[in-house]
Amino acid sequence: MPELPEVETVRCGLLALIGKKPLIKSVKIRNRSLRYPVPTRINQALKGKHIVDISRRAKYLIWNCGDIYLLNHLGMTGSWRLEKNTKALRKHDHAVFELDKIGYLIYHDPRRFGMIDVIKENVDEHKLLAKLGPEPLDKNNFNTDYLYTQTHKRKASIKQVIMDQAVVVGVGNIYASESLHRAGIDPRRSAMRVSKKRIDKLVQAIRHILGAAIKAGGSTISDFRQAGGSDGYFQHHFQVYEREGETCKKCGGQIKQCVLGQRSSYWCNSCQS
DNA sequence: AACAAGACCTGTAAGC
DNA sequence: TGCTTACAGGTCTTGT
Helix, strand or coil: CCCHHHHHHHHHHHHHHHCCCCEEEEEEECCCECCCECCCCHHHHHCCCECCEEEEECCEEEEECCCCEEEEECCCCCEEEEECCHHHCCCCEEEEEEECCCEEEEEECCCCCCEEEEECCCHHHCCCCCCCCCCCCCCCCCCHHHHHHHHCCCCCEHHHHHCCCCCCCCCCHHHHHHHHHHHCCCCCCEHHHCCHHHHHHHHHHHHHHHHHHHHCCCCCCCCCCCCCCCCCCHHHHCCCCCCCCCECCCCCCEEEEEEECCEEEEEECCCCC
């Protein structure tokens, strides 16, 4: 489901839903079998803590609960919603956080590719976070010089390389295709055959696309919703994603589709090379 | 080190 | 109507 803009949208939505530093009264796990088993000690660890803040690293949400942190990845189908009571629980509601005076914050995830863990300290050193690349919107660490050092030696397609979370985080299957279209680069092109000048265009394109998608509240396709339940709007701005056979809005060329790294990829056969 | 493929899951849509 | 297959926003693991 979520790439960086969707996770950022969920983060903002959750902050709005929970209000000011709510107390966690209890955590009930209905199904521990997410991508990794949810720790059995999670209720004991979080009961009585306040959610001080929610931040994001890559596609991970990090709840700051004072002296302890909750780490959450939404996988493909993870979502959060708030309910007034527990009568409204549905299939695939795997975790229920009872928040004092707020209600029940529910983690829903049909495919169970998401994860929930609790961390005592040094969040950045967590096994899943330690090897992540820079944030795409961080101009100091994600820029043309940096990305070129990563791409010029790699034989794989440029699309696969920018989706590698060790190279840059947050770019998933939709925004990789959209960013490459904006930069005029064929997603099938070997990363090492993209000139530095075009890598510069790509850096700007990734920043622009992700920034615009965050502003639009992410993309709603299939079942993604903001934490408040409303739709994102960026899907209306797709130039190539899921537009196979249609006309390029920029140049009138035809949108093509192929599979790269087992993922559907889309590009315009006229304005991308 | 880098890469391709397999694995983990369920729901939905398409094809027969 | 029902069965089978392909595919879906992610990413870790395995084998070359």
